[in-house]
Amino acid sequence: MPSSPQMRVLFVCMGNICRSPTAEAVFRKLVQDEGLETHIEIDSAGTHAYHIGNPPDTRSTAVALRRGYEMDVLRARQVTRSDIETFDYVLAMDRDNAAILRQLAPEGLKEKPQLFMRFAADYGIAEVPDPYYGGAQGFEQVLDMVEQASAGLLTEIRRNLVAPRIR
Template sequence: MRLLVVCLGNICRSPVAEGVLRARIEASSLRGLIELDSAGTGDWHVGEPPDRRSIANAAQHGVDIAGLRARQLAAADYRECDWLLCADRANLRDVRARAPKDATAQSALLLDWCGTVADGEIPDPYTGGPAQFEHVFQLLDRAADGAIARLRRELQLR
């Protein structure tokens, strides 16, 4: 199964989500069964590392995202991924509006898909401080538990 986490610029929310989910998947029975990536709907940060505050906050929790580089959502993602998991409703609207006619990927809000918060959004911490980055990490940490449970059910694993 291939999952793509999507936010606006791919430097705050989606790389942290990718890092947290990857760490959980690698430590579970799902290791080797899930492909994971992240992207942004915008192209402002393509090729850049995650925001330094995201890197620092994730590192405080033992998650290394420093090697990730921002990229923009591509038409191929709609065919190559199973799920496009969006940080907020604006991202979800953009993802759905850009879908090519031959798209096969499904799209959803990440927190809703994980079963954490129905119709829930991950707030963009970019203009905030350390407390906002920590809040995003905590949301994604809880969401990772739900993602693992869902993926195990879907792949019929324990």
């Protein structure tokens, strides 16, 4: 019987069809490659209900697939107050979504939502830009940023995991 995860990570953007599912897919692959999938639960959500039930944007999916990340099974959902209580990491793609998450958070958890790019401090950019209204290059840039921040996040989580065998 699988044990419950020791860490839970939630990625959040506005509609949950570009940035946050990209982060979910990238981070999921990193975690699987390290053999930590039973220790870390990964999900994504949006602050707005625009795209509930829809798959990720086809441009995000195409760019991710070219780099080996699968997103076709993901479906957009809206973040809930319970998510903020349940997940250990609630990571927003930008300041606006972080502010919405803090408003949604119960008392005592207002500071839990953080910017995802804090895990890629060397990148020099605090927010993952929304590529939705831009061209293909924007989706490539988002994926570059997400890959770097995901690596930093995994490094931190590995330090905080209690029992897994770490290679």
